[in-house]
Amino acid sequence: MKDYMVRALAYNDQIRAYAVNTTATVQEAQDRHYTWPTASAALGRAMTAGVMMGAMLKGDNHLTVKIEGNGPLGVILVDSNAKGEVRGYVTNPQTHVELNEQGKLDVRGIVGTEGTLTVVKDLGMRENFTGQVPIVSGELGEDFTYYFASSEQVPSSVGVGVLVNPDNTILAAGGFIIQLMPGAEESTVDALEQRLGMIPPVSKMIQEGLSPEQILETVLGEGNVRVLDSLPVSFSCNCSKDRFGAAIIGLGKDEIEAMIEEDGKAEAQCHFCHEKYEYSKGELEEFLEEAK
Template identity: 60%
Template sequence: MSDYLIKATAFEGTVRAYAIKSTELVEEARKRHDTWATASAALGRTMTISAIMGAMLKGEDKLTIKLEGDGPTGPIVVDANAKGQVRGYITNPHVDFDLNAKGKLDVARAVGTAGNLSVVKDLGLKDHFTGQVPIVSGEVSEDFTYYFATSEQVPSAVGAGVLVNPDHTILAAGGFIVQVMPGASDEAIDLLENRIATIPPISTLIREGKSPEAILNILFGETNLNILDKLPVTFHCPCSIERISNAIRGLGNDEIDDMIKVDGGAEATCHFCNEHYHLSPDDLSKLKQSEELQ
């Protein structure tokens, strides 16, 4: 079952709900960045939630999320859009610790318990929407819950989890976001609070083969749920040798000459997908020539 997310409403449209299976997405990020177990969980939780937040957008809209705590992982940066395309990186991928007191990966220790979570939305307008809140726990899900309540003023429950195999590959990853809209009844809110408090860990449900639809049915019951859309989710980075070449061309002929004579070529690595690009002196000369012809 490939990764995808579900958009739904419940209780006559007074509750919005999203659920995602993101195992392949997180595994692709792990392979590209060689993340160790705790770093995988931190990056995976952030990418999972970011994928859902991207799906809340429309058309060509996109967002960038930065989780910057005082822990050893350093900043985590994720891009996501309304098409289910996600990319991300963690500054220090080689972070791992013993399990915490609850027997889980110690994500809070890796991320840190002080710092900021920022969300920048590009909605195609002149100015971008930017929201920023302090990190409240470093567990990621709780930090996003606080972000929604504080920055967007939407009461939300956010859950994300990642299970890692002994060989550091990703066994299961997924998440959900439930948002209460104005007009929701006290009965609906009480039911949701009880269900969310007792639902098994989301990564456990994914490992057991539960689909995003099944996860929302656990939360709401089939009679309350109205599924609106299903969206494939993939790791996607638009970087390319053409983009790198255009960036180098923009530096001008003097800089290109230095790359040819001093460096013997040019190397570039994309932070988001870790793809490596090499341009030989001949490649650079062609860029210089094309610049001269313009």
């Protein structure tokens, strides 16, 4: 099954809902960064939440999620847009700790329980929108839930999960975001809280083969969901040799002259996708002329 997301309304349009399967997308991130199991789970959860948040935007708008915890994983950085494209990386991809008391990957243990979750939205205006909240859990689902409630004042429930095979590959990844619309009735809130207390973990639902539509029906109840549309989801990076070349020019003539004299060439690597770009002495000399 190719990764995709659905957007829906529920309970007579009193609830807005998103659900996504990101298994292949998180697998590509794992391949590119060679993340170890717990790091894969943390990065995958953040990318899953990030791609659903990107789908809340329009046009060419995009956002960046930055999670800075006090755990050994370091920073998690995720970029996403309104087209279902997402990319991400962690500072220390080869981070893994023992399973937690429930016998599951200890995401909290490597992310940390203190720090910040920051969301920066580029909405095409003069200034970006920035929202920041403290990390409240480190498990990430609860942290994104708190972000929506505190920074955007939208009561939400965020469920994200990643299962990792013994060989480090991704068995299942995905998630959902459920949000109450303004003016939702108290009976709707009660019904939602009751259902959220009964559902299985989202990664378990995906492992069992449930589609994003079926995930929403499991969460919200069969017959209560009205799917609006679907969107393909993929790992996508907008880096290029030209972009990095422009960055080298921006370093200035002294830096470029040093590259030419010391190495006679240059290499750049994208943090997000690990793609490498090499520049010959001739290319650096052209950059030097432009920098002058």
